Amino acid sequence: MTSVIEVDNLTKRYRETLALDDVSFTIEQNTICGLLGRNGAGKTTAMSILTAQNFATSGDVRVFGQSPYENAAVLSRLCFVRESQKYPEDALPLHAFRTARLFFPNWDQAFADQLMDEFQLPLKTRIKKLSRGQLSAVGVIIGLAARAEVTFFDEPYLGLDAVARQIFYDRLLEDYTEHPRTVILSSHLIDEVSNLIERVLVLDHGRVVMNEDTDAVRDRAATIVGDAAAVDAFTVGREVIHRESLGHVASVTVIGRLTDADRTQLAAAGLDVAPVSLQQLIVRISQNAAAAEASAPDEGALR
Structure with a gap:
């Protein structure tokens, strides 16, 4: 076009x-x-x-x-x-x-x-x-x-x-x-x-x-909810843009389309998958970008 x-x-x-x-x-x-x-x-x-x-x-x-x-x-x-x-x-x-x-x-x-x-x-x-x-x-x-x-x-x-x-x-x-x-x-x-x-x-x-x-964008991210240890095990090596936890339960939003094998693994681990709306995704990505910028070293201080 x-x-x-x-x-x-x-x-x-x-x-x-x-x-x-x-x-x-x-x-x-x-x-x-x-x-x-x-x-x-x-x-x-x-x-x-x-x-x-x-x-x-x-x-x-x-x-x-x-x-x-x-x-x-x-x-x-x-x-x-x-x-x-x-x-x-x-x-x-x-x-x-x-x-x-x-x-x-x-x-x-x-x-x-x-x-x-x-x-x-x-x-x-x-x-x-x-x-x-x-x-x-x-x-x-x-x-x-x-x-x-x-x-x-x-x-x-x-x-x-x-x-x-x-x-x-x-x-x-x-x-x-x-x-x-x-x-x-x-x-x-x-x-x-x-x-x-x-x-x-x-x-x-x-x-x-x-x-x-x-x-x-619509399937670019998903939120994984369940036992914190199982959630953390599933998200190893994945890009995490948001994490919340309450007691032994965690909710983690990850970037990346889930495959059929991923969903089978999630079901076997007793974890739930929730869709991420466009607004939620943009909010999380913006928050993640802001956090990354805040934690980046000051280039002027390194000179």
């Missing part, structure tokens, strides 16, 4: 803070990619650089094979819905939609009208008086109805209740099926979006700690 986003050795430093640390990845055309990670992991910084709203300290980014900076031919094909999106306070939501309609060549007004109705957006209320959820709905509607070739959603659900979030997920998936494009979705509600995303890209402390197809 064709890569529409290419990031090579991207680094971004804010004085003493290293927001992105030599990051490299590609995102293919017509893919819904989950850009996941904790607060401060570098997600918004990466999206801002890709949409030419921020500058890299070093490295290279390409969108449609070109640099996005001061490049109208590229930027007109992108839509970036930010968590902190700003609109003129005295404007009405309709003003924001009319402006978007002028900017995005693939804008679908009928779809926008449908979404306004479904989100129950008060169109005669000025933007400065909208609730957090209603303001998020404005951004979601623009991001969906724009049908840009590449759309970035940065925590688009803030303030939306469970019903409104499900409307967003349903309409995103339905419209993506009919009108394929590339969607980069940043979210902390990982389990909610796990059935949407086809690619998982996880940042932690400005570094890529996971970049895989979602289907490949």
